[in-house]
Amino acid sequence: xxxxxxxxxxxxxxxxxxxxxxxxxxxxxxxxxxxxxxxxxxxxxxxxxxxxxxxxxxxxxxxxxxxxxxxxxxxxxxxxxxxxxxxxxxxxxxxxxxxxxxxxxxxxxxxxxxxxxxxxxxxxxxxxxxxxxxxxxxxxxxxx
Numbered sequence: 001x002x003x004x005x006x007x008x009x010x011x012x013x014x015x016x017x018x019x020x021x022x023x024x025x026x027x028x029x030x031x032x033x034x035x036x037x038x039x040x041x042x043x044x045x046x047x048x049x050x051x052x053x054x055x056x057x058x059x060x061x062x063x064x065x066x067x068x069x070x071x072x073x074x075x076x077x078x079x080x081x082x083x084x085x086x087x088x089x090x091x092x093x094x095x096x097x098x099x100x101x102x103x104x105x106x107x108x109x110x111x112x113x114x115x116x117x118x119x120x121x122x123x124x125x126x127x128x129x130x131x132x133x134x135x136x137x138x139x140x141x142x143x144x
Contacts, residue, residue, distance in 0.1 A: 011108065023097065029044055029059075058095065059093060069087060083138055087121075114139040
């Protein structure tokens, strides 16, 4: 659960807390398929994945990795303060990868009476291969 974070306590360039997930297991992909309804065999059937060109077998659902990014954000910023969240899927995630989510504040402004911060975010594996890039905006309370 996110702790109380105030607009006055953050500055452009400040990092958000890092979140590390993994090493990921194929079982997580199967469980996510059941939870999301994404039963594409690319995510749970190694033979199928190899037959369509994935030499190492299955890959994670992009939305599973996006969910990890969302978890990193809402572990720092209360969900009720999140205004926008967008990502670009940039790479495939395989069983055994460890995903690290990082981010930093790129803008801070008062807009329509709200204290807005903008953060750029990324999810990378243990080899620094980018899986997701994106951004979010949040409205933070003021101490005053």
